[in-house]
Each structure stands twice: as C-alpha cells, then as structure tokens.
Amino acid sequence: MLSVALTKRLPGFTLDVHWDAPDMVTGLFGPSGSGKTLTLDCLAGLVRPDAGRIVIGDRVLFDAAAGIDVVSRARRLGYVFQGYALFPHLTVADNVAYGLRELPRVERRRRAAEVLARLGLSGLAQRRPAELSGGERQRVALGRALAPEPALLLLDEPFSALDLPLRRALRDDLVGVLREWGTAAVVVTHDFTEAYRLADRIVVYDGGRVVQSAPRSELLWQPASESVARIMGIPNLLQGTVIKATPDRIQLRWRGQTLEAVNSPTRSYLPPPGAPLAFFVRPEYVRLVRKDRMVADLGHHMNLMRGQVVNDEDFGTTWTLRIRLDEPGPPAQGAWDLEVEVPHLVYEILEIERDRHWEFSIHRGSIHVLPA
Amino acid sequence: MDLFPLWLSLQVSIVATAITLVLGVPVAWAFGRRRFPGRDLLAALVITPLVLPPTVLGYYLLVLVGTRGPIGRVLDAVGIELAFTWRGAVLAACVASIPLLIRAAQAGFEAVDPRLEAAARTLGRSEWSVFWSITLPLAWRAVMAGAVLAFCRAFGDFGITLMVAGSIPGRTQTLPLAIYDHVQANQMPEANTLALLAAGLVVVLLLGLGRFVRLRY
Amino acid sequence: MWVVKTALVCVVLLGVALASPAPGAAPPTLTVFAAADLAFAFRELVPRFEQAAGVKVIVVLGSTGNLAKQVEHGAPADVFFAANQTFIDELLAKGVLIEETRTLYAQGRIVLATARVAGPKLTALSQLLEPRVRRVAIANPAHAPYGRAAEEALRASGVWDAVKPKLVYGENIRHALQFVESGAAEAGIVALSVANVPAIEWVAIDAALHARLDQAVAVVRRSARPELGVAFIQFVNGPEGRAVMKRYGFLLPGEV
Numbered sequence: 130m131l132s133v134a135l136t137k138r139l140p141g142f143t144l145d146v147h148w149d150a151p152d153m154v155t156g157l158f159g160p161s162g163s164g165k166t167l168t169l170d171c172l173a174g175l176v177r178p179d180a181g182r183i184v185i186g187d188r189v190l191f192d193a194a195a196g197i198d199v200v201s202r203a204r205r206l207g208y209v210f211q212g213y214a215l216f217p218h219l220t221v222a223d224n225v226a227y228g229l230r231e232l233p234r235v236e237r238r239r240r241a242a243e244v245l246a247r248l249g250l251s252g253l254a255q256r257r258p259a260e261l262s263g264g265e266r267q268r269v270a271l272g273r274a275l276a277p278e279p280a281l282l283l284l285d286e287p288f289s290a291l292d293l294p295l296r297r298a299l300r301d302d303l304v305g306v307l308r309e310w311g312t313a314a315v316v317v318t319h320d321f322t323e324a325y326r327l328a329d330r331i332v333v334y335d336g337g338r339v340v341q342s343a344p345r346s347e348l349l350w351q352p353a354s355e356s357v358a359r360i361m362g363i364p365n366l367l368q369g370t371v372i373k374a375t376p377d378r379i380q381l382r383w384r385g386q387t388l389e390a391v392n393s394p395t396r397s398y399l400p401p402p403g404a405p406l407a408f409f410v411r412p413e414y415v416r417l418v419r420k421d422r423m424v425a426d427l428g429h430h431m432n433l434m435r436g437q438v439v440n441d442e443d444f445g446t447t448w449t450l451r452i453r454l455d456e457p458g459p460p461a462q463g464a465w466d467l468e469v470e471v472p473h474l475v476y477e478i479l480e481i482e483r484d485r486h487w488e489f490s491i492h493r494g495s496i497h498v499l500p501a
Numbered sequence: 502m503d504l505f506p507l508w509l510s511l512q513v514s515i516v517a518t519a520i521t522l523v524l525g526v527p528v529a530w531a532f533g534r535r536r537f538p539g540r541d542l543l544a545a546l547v548i549t550p551l552v553l554p555p556t557v558l559g560y561y562l563l564v565l566v567g568t569r570g571p572i573g574r575v576l577d578a579v580g581i582e583l584a585f586t587w588r589g590a591v592l593a594a595c596v597a598s599i600p601l602l603i604r605a606a607q608a609g610f611e612a613v614d615p616r617l618e619a620a621a622r623t624l625g626r627s628e629w630s631v632f633w634s635i636t637l638p639l640a641w642r643a644v645m646a647g648a649v650l651a652f653c654r655a656f657g658d659f660g661i662t663l664m665v666a667g668s669i670p671g672r673t674q675t676l677p678l679a680i681y682d683h684v685q686a687n688q689m690p691e692a693n694t695l696a697l698l699a700a701g702l703v704v705v706l707l708l709g710l711g712r713f714v715r716l717r718y
Numbered sequence: 719m720w721v722v723k724t725a726l727v728c729v730v731l732l733g734v735a736l737a738s739p740a741p742g743a744a745p746p747t748l749t750v751f752a753a754a755d756l757a758f759a760f761r762e763l764v765p766r767f768e769q770a771a772g773v774k775v776i777v778v779l780g781s782t783g784n785l786a787k788q789v790e791h792g793a794p795a796d797v798f799f800a801a802n803q804t805f806i807d808e809l810l811a812k813g814v815l816i817e818e819t820r821t822l823y824a825q826g827r828i829v830l831a832t833a834r835v836a837g838p839k840l841t842a843l844s845q846l847l848e849p850r851v852r853r854v855a856i857a858n859p860a861h862a863p864y865g866r867a868a869e870e871a872l873r874a875s876g877v878w879d880a881v882k883p884k885l886v887y888g889e890n891i892r893h894a895l896q897f898v899e900s901g902a903a904e905a906g907i908v909a910l911s912v913a914n915v916p917a918i919e920w921v922a923i924d925a926a927l928h929a930r931l932d933q934a935v936a937v938v939r940r941s942a943r944p945e946l947g948v949a950f951i952q953f954v955n956g957p958e959g960r961a962v963m964k965r966y967g968f969l970l971p972g973e974v
Contacts, residue, residue, distance in 0.1 A: 175619050201622040214620040218638050227634075228624030277625065515731050560787060567791025568940075585793050667793055669749065669778050682779070685892040686757060687899065687915070 130313055131155065131281065135171050135181040144168065144178075144337045150315070154307060156328030156345075157317045159360055163334040165317040166211065169283045172315065173208050174201035185281055207274030207312070211285040213266050215258040221245070221269050222254040228277040244272045248306070263291045264299055271303070275310060282307070282314040288323060300326055321361045325349065333357055351393070355407040355499045364468045365410040367461050371400045379498055381406050384466060385456040388432045390496035398500050407499040412449065412470035414495035417479065418488040432491040438481060439465050448476040452489070502691060505671055506679035507698055513587060513675060514655040517594035521651045524595075525602040526637075526644060532603065533610030534636065544607070551600050555660025559593060562665045566592065589666035590673055594655035601654055602647040609643020610636065649707060656703060747774040748946045749794055753782045753801035753933070754890040755826070755864065755909035759966035766962075767953050773946060781890035783861030790814055795938050797947035801826065801909075802863030803934035815936040816944060821951055824968035826931030827910040828867050829920040831898050838904055841921050843875045846905060851884065855897035855906035858887040863931055865891075868907035870928035910967030933968075 131150040137143070144164040148155075157165040170176040172183060174190070177198060183191040185206075190199045216224050226241040245251045248268045258266055267287060274282060287303065288296045304327060307314055318324050324331050324345070331348050333341040340360075341353040352358040358366050369383035376399070379390050390408060392398060400406060418433075440451035451465035460466045469489065471481070481487075531537075532544045550558055566573045567584045576583050583589050613636050621631045637644070659677045666673040668682060676699050683692035752760055757779055764775050778785070782801040786809060789795050798815065800806050803822070809815045832840050838850050846854055857865035865887070872878040888894030891908045898906040899917050913920040935954075937947035953959050960970070 170619075173619075173623050175622065201619075202625045202627065204623070205625075206623060208620065208623040210616055210620060212616075214614070214616045216617060216620075216635060227621070227626075230625060230630075273620075273624070519731075556784070563787065563791045567788075569791055573792065584791065585788070663780075664784065664788065667778060667788055668780065669794070670776055672776070672794075685754070685779075685890075685896065687896070687917075 130186065131315070132182070132184040133168070133172065135168060135178045135183070137167060137171065137176065137178045139167075142337055144171075146332075146334070146337070146339045148332045148339050148342045150330055150332075152329035152344075153311075154314045154316060154328045154330075156324035156331040157315060157334055158321060158324040158331050159319065159334030159340075161319055164337040165319075165334050166285050168334075169208070169285055169315065169317055172281075173206055173283060174199060174204050188280070205277070205280050207277070207279035207282040209267075209270045209274050209282070209284045209287055212290060213258075213270035215266060215269055215273070217258055220255050220257060221250060221261070224258070224269055225250075225272045225276050227273060240276060244276045247309075248272045264295050267291065267299060268302075271306065275306075275312065279312065282312045284314060284316045286318055287316065288318075288320075296323075303327065333360060335360055350497065352409075352499065358407075358409055358499055363409050364412055365462075367408055367410070369406050369408060371402055371404045371406050373402055374399045378493070379406070381408070381498075384454055384458065384461055386432070386434055386454070388491075388496060389493045390498055391494050393498055393500060398498065409497050409499065410467065410491055410495060411497075412468045413447075414491065415467060415469040416490050416492075417469070417471065417475070417481075418490060419479070420484075431493050432496065433488060434490070435486075435488050436466065438485040438487065441476075441481065445473075447472055448481070450481065452487070502694060503671075504698075506674050506676040506695065507702070509587065509590070509674070510656055510676035510699070511702070513590045513594055514652055517591045517598065517655040518648060518652040520591065520595050521599050521602050521655070522644075522648055525599050525647070525651075526606055529603045529606035529644075529647075530610050530632070530636070533607040533640075534613070534615075544603075547603050548600050550596055555597070555658070556664055558596065559661040559664025562592065562596065562661065566665070584665055585667045585669065585673060587666070587673060590662050590675055593661035593665045594658050597658045597661055598651035598654040602644075602651040605647030605650060606640065606644045609640035609647075612643070613639045652707075653703060656699070747776050748943075748950060749776045749778065749796050750799065750950065751778050751780070751785045751789060751793065751795040751797070752799040753785070753863075754779050754892045755801055755911040756799055756968075757892060757912060758914065759911055759963055759968060762966075763954065763959060763962050766958065767950060770953070771946075771949060775950070779892075781857075781862055789938060792940070794940075796941040796943070797935060797937050797950055799823065799933070799935045800863075801931070801933055802866075803932045805863075806934040806936050810936065814939060816939050817936075819935075819937040819944070819948055819951065821935055821955065822932055822970060823935050823951070823954055824911075824933045824963060825925075825971050826864060826867065826933050827925060827967055827969070828864060828871060828907055828923050828928065828931075829910045829913050829967075830923055831895065831906045831908050831913045831918050831920045832904065833898055833901060834917055834919045836901060837898070837919070839919070840905055843872065843877055843923065846872075846881050846884070847877055851904045853886050853897070853903040853905075854881055854884045855886045855888055855894040855903035855908075857891045857894045857908070858889065862890055863933075864907075864909045865894075867928040867931050871907065871923050874927040914966060932971075 130152065134147040136145050144167050146164065146168060157168060159165060167176065171178045178191065178193065180193045181191065189197055190204055191197060216227065222241055222245065225244050226237050229237040229240055232240065245254055248271060250265065250268055250272060253261065253265060258269065261269065288299060291299065300323060316327050328345060331343065331345050332339055335356065341348060341357050352361060352363065367383060369381040369388065372380040372382050372387065376392055379392050381388050381390065434454060436452040436454040438450050439453045442449045447470050450469045450471060452467045452469055453460050454466045532540060563584060564570050568577060573584060583592065617635055618631050621635045626634065657677055659681065662675055663678060668674050668678040674682065676695060680692050680695045683695065760777050764777055768775050782805050785798065786800065786805040789798050790809060790812060806815065806820060810817055810820065830840055830843060832838055845851065856868040859865040859869040872881055886897055886903050888897060891912050894906050895908050895912050897903040935951055937944045941947055954963065
C-alpha cells in the first residue's frame with residue numbers, strides 16, 4: 130500500500146526512516162521532535178527529502194534517484210494539520226469545498242453538502258472557524274481533507290488540541306469515519322493509547338529513526354527493546370538479573386525474589402547468568418490472592434510475592450494500587466515496587482481500602498522480557 | 502476660484518495609487534513570504550526615498566527622465582512626454598508613496614500563517630491560486646492600510662512633484678503646489694479654501710471607500 | 719459579492735481619473751519661467767501683454783536655482799527670467815538658451831523690510847544687532863541670488879558674524895518675505911520688487927554693499943515659437959513695460 134524511505138538533513142536533526150505499511154491505517158508514534166510531522170510533510174510534498182522514495186499503491190510520488198518529485202497539489206493526499214489550519218476567512222462550507230475546484234459548481238456544492246452531512250456539520254455550513262468548538266473544527270478539517278477523495282489521509286496529532294472526554298469520543302468517531310470512507314491513513318501521535326485505537330500498524334519513531342514497526346498488538350506485548358517500552362510509557366518497567374536462561378524459560382532475580390518468565394517469542398534470547406535483564410509486567414495482570422482461600426496453590430499462583438499497598442488512585446472504573454514488597458532495600462520504582470490495576474468491583478469486594486497487606490502472583494506468561 | 506489643481510491632484514493620486522498597488526503588492530509579497538539573497542538589503546533600500554529631501558529626490562528623478570536623461574531621451578524618441586506633464590506628477594507621487602505601501606503590505610504578508618498556504622497546496626491549488634484565495638485575503642487589511650497611506654502621500658506630495666512636474670499653473674500645478682503658491686503670494690483666503698477642500702475631500706473619499714469595500718474577515 | 723463591490727469602486731475611481739479635464743489641453747501659450755521676485759511686477763504686466771499681443775501667458779514662479787535646473791532638463795519654458803545673470807550664462811554655455819536673445823532686464827536692489835503694523839522700526843542694517851530683533855529672514859544664499867546679495871551686504875556692513883545666528887532662510891524671497899509678514903521674523907532682507915506691499919515697510923540698502931545683481935533673461939532654444947518670447951522680452955523692456963518695472967523697483971543700470 131504505502132512504502133516510505135526518507136532521508137532529510139536539517140540543522141541539528143537528521144531524519145532517516147524506512148517503513149512499509151500494507152495496512153489501512155498506520156500510526157507514527159514516538160516522542161515530540163522525533164520526526165513524525167516532518168515525515169508527513171515529506172509525504173505531502175511540502176518538504177523535499179534529500180534522498181529516498183515514496184510510493185502509494187502504484188504511484189511513485191517521490192524518487193530522488195530517478196528525479197521524480199510530484200508537486201504537492203498533484204499528489205492527491207488529504208492532510209489534517211495539527212491545529213487544523215482552517216481558513217479563517219472562509220465559511221465552513223467554503224473550507225470543505227476548497228479542494229474541489231476542478232468540479233463544476235453544482236457538483237462542488239453537492240459534494241460539499243454531502244461531506245458536511247456525513248460529518249454532522251450541516252447546520253454549521255455558513256459559520257466561520259472562529260465560531261466553532263474544538264470538536265467541530267476537527268471535523269471540518271477532516272471534511273476538507275476528505276472531500277476531494279484522496280488516496281491517502283494524513284493526520285497530525287488530530288486530538289491534541291482537545292480535552293480528554295472529547296478526545297475519547299472523537300477518537301471513536303474517527304475510527305468510524307476512516308472505516309466508512311475506506312480511506313487509507315497515516316496518523317501521527319505521541320499518545321500510545323490513541324495510536325493503538327486508531328492504527329492497525331504502528332511505526333515507532335525516536336530521534337529521527339524507526340525503532341520498531343509492527344502490528345499494534347505485537348508492539349503492545351513485544352516491544353522490541355527497553356527504549357521502545359519506555360517510549361510507550363509502559364508501567365512496571367523493571368531491571369532484574371539473570372539466574373538461568375533456556376529457550377523456554379528465563380529465571381531471574383529481582384528485589385530478592387526469584388521469578389520465572391517465559392522467554393521472548395523468538396526463543397533465541399539466551400543471556401548468560403548474572404547478565405542484567407529488563408522486563409515489564411502489565412499492571413492489570415498482577416493477581417491479588419484472596420484471603421478467604423487457603424494458602425496459595427503454587428501451580429495456580431506463580432511468582433508469589435508479598436507486600437503492602439502504599440498508595441492507591443481511583444480512575445473511575447479501575448483502581449491503580451502501588452505496592453511495596455515486604456523486602457528490605459529500596460523499592461524498584463521510587464516509593465513502590467509494582468503498579469497494579471484492579472477493577473472497581475474487586476477493590477470493593479476485597480476491601481483494599483481498609484486491608485493493605487496482600488499476597489499477589491504473576492503468571493510467568495505475564496512477565497515480558499525485553500531483549501537488550 | 503480655479504479648482505483645476507483639485508481635480509488634477511485627484512486624478513494624479515488615483516492613478517498613482519493604482520500603479521503603486523500593481524507594482525508594490527508583488528514586491529511586498531516577495532519581501533514578506535520569500536527568502537532570497539539580498540532580500541533584507543533590498544527591503545531596507547526601498548525605504549530610502551522616505552529619507553531623502555523631496556526636492557533632492559525630485560532632482561535625481563528629473564536628471565533621469567528629463568530631456569537630457571537616459572530614460573527621458575528614450576521617451577522623447579517615442580514621443581512620450583513625462584517630465585513637466587501630469588505623468589511626471591504621477592511618477593513623483595508613485596516614488597513618494599511606494600515605500601509606504603510596501604512596508605505596510607509586507608507586514609501583512611509576513612503575518613500570514615504558512616501552514617494555511619501549505620494546506621491550500623495539498624488541496625490542489627496552484628501557487629497563483631494560493632496567493633489570490635489565501636495569502637492576499639488574509640493580508641488584505643494591511644494592504645488596504647498601505648493603499649490609504651499611499652493615496653494620502655500621493656495626494657499631498659510637494660517637493661518631488663515640484664521638481665519633476667514643475668508648478669505650471671493649469672498644467673501640472675497640483676493642489677499642494679497651488680496652496681503653496683497662494684500662500685507665497687499672500688493670498689490667504691484662496692490658500693485656506695483649497696486646503697480645507699483638500700482635507701475635506703480626502704476624508705470623505707476614505708470614509709466612503711471604507712464603508713463600501715468593507716473589510717471581510 | 720465583494721468582488722463585485724471592489725470592481726464597482728475601481729470603475730468609479732478610474733472614471734474620475736480619466737474623465738476630469740485633461741491637464742495641459744489648453745491651446746498653445748507662452749510659458750514664462752520667472753524668478754520669485756517678479757511676482758508682483760508680472761501680475762500687472764502680463765495681462766497687458768496678453769491683451770496687446772493676443773497671446774495667453776502662463777507664468778511659473780520659483781527660485782532661480784530650481785527653475786534653471788528644470789529648464790536645463792527640458793521644462794516647457796519659452797523664456798526664462800533669472801534673478802542672477804550667472805544662471806543664464808551657465809545655461810547658455812550648455813546650449814539650452816538662445817545666445818542672441820540674452821538681455822538685461824533689471825538690476826536687483828535689496829531692502830531692509832519690516833512689518834508695518836507690529837514690526838520694529840528699522841532704518842539701518844546695524845540695528846539688526848539690537849536684541850529686539852530676534853530673527854532675520856533672507857532667501858537662502860546657497861541658491862538664491864538675492865540671498866547671496868543679502869549676505870554680501872551684511873558682511874560688508876561688518877555685522878554678519880553677529881547677525882548670522884539670527885538668520886532664518888527662506889526657499890526664495892517670497893518665502894523670506896512671508897516670515898516677516900507673519901511675524902516669525904522681526905526683519906528681513908528681500909528684493910525691492912517684492913517689498914512694495916501694504917503690510918511691509920522698507921528701507922533701501924546701499925547698492926555698493928553687494929555685487930551687482932544683474933538680472934538677465936533669454937529665450938529657451940526648445941521653444942516652439944521663440945518669436946513670442948522675444949516679443950515678450952521686448953515688451954518688458956519697452957516703454958510700457960519699463961514704467962511698470964520701475965514702479966516695482968526693477969531699474970536698469972543707468973535708470974533712475
């Protein structure tokens with residue numbers, strides 16, 4: 130579908146990326162300043178790369194070696210800019226119709242009206258952008274980019290200008306719009322949840338380079354390295370020491386505990402004993418052991434540990450607990466060792482508010498080792 | 502009382518402002534939205550006519566377009582009279598007012614968000630179309646402000662016009678030159694009348710214009 | 719919609735610009751470029767000539783220096799009356815004027831002028847030193863012959879250094895006279911020819927104190943009808959013309 134290879138040298142920054150996207154929606158994810166917007170600008174023809182090749186479907190938009198550089202207006206891409214870049218002196222209807230110049234007047238009006246209707250903007254056709262709310266502006270920007278029926282849609286931080294509840298609602302809207310219109314898209318975001326929700330495939334950027342390009346679930350469960358995990362903001366990113374490594378299992382030492390984890394999917398990661406090892410545990414996969422049951426069944430409860438809840442936070446539908454192990458020595462993450470997420474119901478039933486001492490277990494499959 | 506200077510000045514300043522706009526807006530755009538070697542130097546040079554004493558400036562112009570000047574000789578050969586005609590007054594007015602227009606319009610062009618132009622490009626518009634549909638409308642206020650300044654400056658020019666067009670009554674004596682002439686001849690009532698007429702006319706013109714061509718956005 | 723409005727405005731403006739009386743559409747005339755000091759004299763003389771010769775005359779007044787530059791660069795003057803013959807001679811050297819038509823039309827005289835009503839009563843240049851005379855107006859010596867003569871007279875009287883700080887320069891003598899009339903300057907040294915107005919009192923300044931202000935005139939070579947220019951010069955120097963000129967202080971050498 131989309132094949133991108135770009136090199137661009139700027140003072141103080143070099144972009145050098147290469148990725149392919151066979152999927153409908155590709156997310157470019159990474160910290161600010163890592164070159165994501167620059168990539169979109171190169172795709173749109175607003176910035177000329179020093180070298181590389183851009184192919185969409187069977188159309189070559191840019192090929193430095195062959196001297197091909199299709200001018201921006203001929204690329205037939207839709208671009209939703211960060212901040213939307215709506216034309217302040219035109220009405221909503223004129224904004225949306227802006228890219229439809231080549232159509233005859235009647236056709237142009239009809240198409241613009243259709244786009245407005247599909248996005249729920251019909252009542253706002255004669256307003257100016259300054260009179261619209263953030264969500265409305267975002268939809269106008271979308272409509273303007275989609276009206277000319279582009280081959281590919283580019284979105285730069287489409288939700289960063291909005292507040293949280295609106296963000297969630299519009300995110301779902303966008304997913305629907307993209308699916309309904311059937312337009313392929315490249316979405317830039319620095320929020321992993323957003324990338325996960327919108328994109329089928331995620332390309333992780335860091336410092337102008339691609340550090341991982343994978344379908345979204347693979348990225349979620351198997352970040353390629355500790356630095357990728359850090360970029361993703363994965364909680365419980367921990368450091369241990371290898372005790373023994375086999376293709377199936379890795380035994381490691383962490384905070385006085387002996388933990389057993391499954392090896393990475395490649396089954397080829399075999400660090401020597403004593404080597405440092407990074408791993409992470411997803412907070413929702415730490416299981417608290419109910420006290421009305423008898424002593425833990427070790428087959429059921431692997432990697433059993435004991436600790437105290439030192440901090441908890443209410444997130445509405447879930448509670449996030451911070452647990453400090455009953456081990457001497459400084460905790461792994463500041464004032465606590467592990468972050469644990471429990472549904473509201475569990476919190477109430479187990480009366481965690483009152484009872485702070487707990488045993489908990491982690492299934493060996495929920496301890497994800499990160500190759501160095 | 503002879504009102505010829507009033508009509509002459511109106512004529513000259515309208516034509517001069519039109520020429521100034523046609524020449525000055527593209528230059529202002531280039532200064533404001535394009536980077537090229539020597540741009541800052543050129544932009545600074547544009548301001549110099551404001552700094553020179555008008556009669557001196559007028560003299561330099563006269564040397565160029567008078568019968569002995571390089572440009573003047575060419576024009577003479579083709580049969581076009583420039584110096585000492587109303588066209589000379591238009592030239593003087595243009596030279597006086599172009600720096601004002603360029604600086605005002607340039608600021609307006611500079612303030613246009615480049616991403617709006619980028620958006621317009623991605624939506625399939627040519628550079629020309631981007632200019633007319635996005636850049637110019639957004640800089641419109643500044644361009645208009647510059648045009649008003651240019652018109653007023655053209656209307657009121659004295660020193661440059663005096664040298665290049667001369668103060669020939671009934672031919673090139675514009676309103677400012679006529680007022681000055683009356684004052685020098687101690688004909689204060691005539692001078693005052695003309696001065697009042699000038700001020701009144703310009704105010705009415707600008708108010709009317711402002712109302713009619715309402716600033717969009 | 720706004721396109722229509724703007725277009726309409728442009729059409730109206732252009733209409734005004736193009737429909738007004740075309741400047742310079744007047745029938746061929748005699749254009750006389752004259753130094754500022756001839757203002758009053760010519761105001762009386764010119765209509766008489768127009769009647770006598772049946773020709774329309776346009777008089778353009780200004781400072782001799784500016785006018786000379788304009789004539790040099792193609793100004794549509796038929797005849798040029800300069801306040802100082804050196805300007806005429808320079809233009810002759812450049813071939814701009816017709817040699818044979820060069821004539822003296824006056825010898826300039828300067829006077830000490832004060833405002834009749836509110837000004838101080840002065841009779842001698844030395845009185846310019848008095849504290850009640852705070853500003854003295856003259857034409858700019860750099861390019862106005864009468865200004866130069868004023869400077870020469872002040873120097874010859876030995877008061878130049880003391881009076882210089884009080885000097886105010888006018889573009890030409892009409893301008894300088896204005897300073898005196900309006901009270902901006904308590905006194906001024908101007909040409910006799912412009913000082914003969916009701917609002918001004920004047921006292922003659924000894925002609926020996928400055929170089930002779932020989933004022934000359936010549937016909938411009940580019941003139942379409944040089945004979946008209948010659949006719950005008952002859953009129954000015956003829957019996958009718960000389961009577962008027964004398965009244966305004968323009969005397970030829972030897973005249974009384």
